[in-house]
Amino acid sequence: MGLLSKKDAALITDPLADNNPITIQVLGICSALAITAELQASIVMSVSVLFVLGIGNVVISLLRNIIPSKIRIIVQLIVVAALVIIVDQVLKAFAYELSKTLSVFVGLIITNCIIMGRFEAFALGNGPWRSFLDGIGNALGYAVILIAVGFFRELLGSGTLLGFKVLGDPIEKTGLYALGYENNGFMLLSPMALIVVGIIIWVQRSRNKALIED
């Protein structure tokens, strides 16, 4: 990485695995449960969070020396909410179709604890460039888990990926369904998202023992 110093590069790579916001910091679980029944929704949510967290971190970092500490949480909330509303309005004017798929996520982005968590823990104490990298890194770490969970839930729950029938047609009984395979409807319900996240946490910690807490 010629572009980034080793320390800066770590800001991006750390959250992808050993400091993942979902599996290690256990933030942003609520949205991971709510929208991962479909792979497409996971991807849309990941991109939205990438955008909001990247820009939001920079804004908070630029304001970090003038934000009064007594009302800093409210200021952070206003920055996220304003960003999300502006993005939503612009999409409604220029990409109406896309904005309709996104509308369900708007509320979930504002309340996503990863965003507030990164503002509070990182952007308030670091410069804009490092904050930007931290935002991107954490959003990517979030995306990796969301997409993995969305992949398994849609594949096992509906037998499709991004809407394509990859396992055959359950009504016409083709592909795997001809052999008696059935979709597991339970995968589509929120508790299974928690169990899938749990399995990912388990695998991750058994591969790297240093992550296990006493």
Next chain:
Amino acid sequence: MSKRTDSNGYTLLFAIGMVLVVGALLAFTASSLRPMIDANKRIEKQQNILYAMGVNDNDESSAIFVSKDKVADEFSKYIKKQLVIERTNVSEDANAYLIDVKKQQTAAKAGNVRKLPLFVGEKDGKTFYIAPIRGKGLWDAIWGYVAMDKNMVVQGAFFDHKGETPGLGANIKQRYFMDDFIGENLMNNGSFKGITVSKSNNDPKNEDKNDNEVDAIAGATITGDGVAAMIKSELGLYVPYFKTLK
């Protein structure tokens, strides 16, 4: 150690400044984009109405509207009349499709006469009567358009939602669910019965078109019930008009 930014005066000033800046920014964005957003909403309504009567660019499995640049022409080509029904009084209004169903529902609750829009479309020699419907899903509003013939047999349906769960309730806007309504009879032995979104699995391939039932989506019970409820309460209001057509 006390910083300059810790004083009450500064905090108050910062809060006021922040509110002014953010408020102005949002107001500016909202008002400058308003005309474009409104145009998009009009286009969407026309697309939805045309979709219900079978004017769309559907491919094998997904629902695709007529394109944005063609929609105005197609709308005036296929929609012959736009009616507004107020009790027994029926009038024509070329902007009936802009009637806000939500506002009319509120007005009806307050005891006013509700304006019921109905669009009369013609395609391949067949006449379609298209009515808007609106109700509640699990999380938020659901709505749609149902195209019927003069005997209140469904010829096409379109549903949409504000915030139903992706992968579950959100699937009411998928082809496999909407297409199930085609051919279903809203009447049963001369009286209005509606269409139930049924979990009984009596007819999973939807071959019986006179059972007043379509197959439900697994994991989306409340959204499905919402669809059935809005079909029953909203389309029921049109029954007196359809009786006059006979």
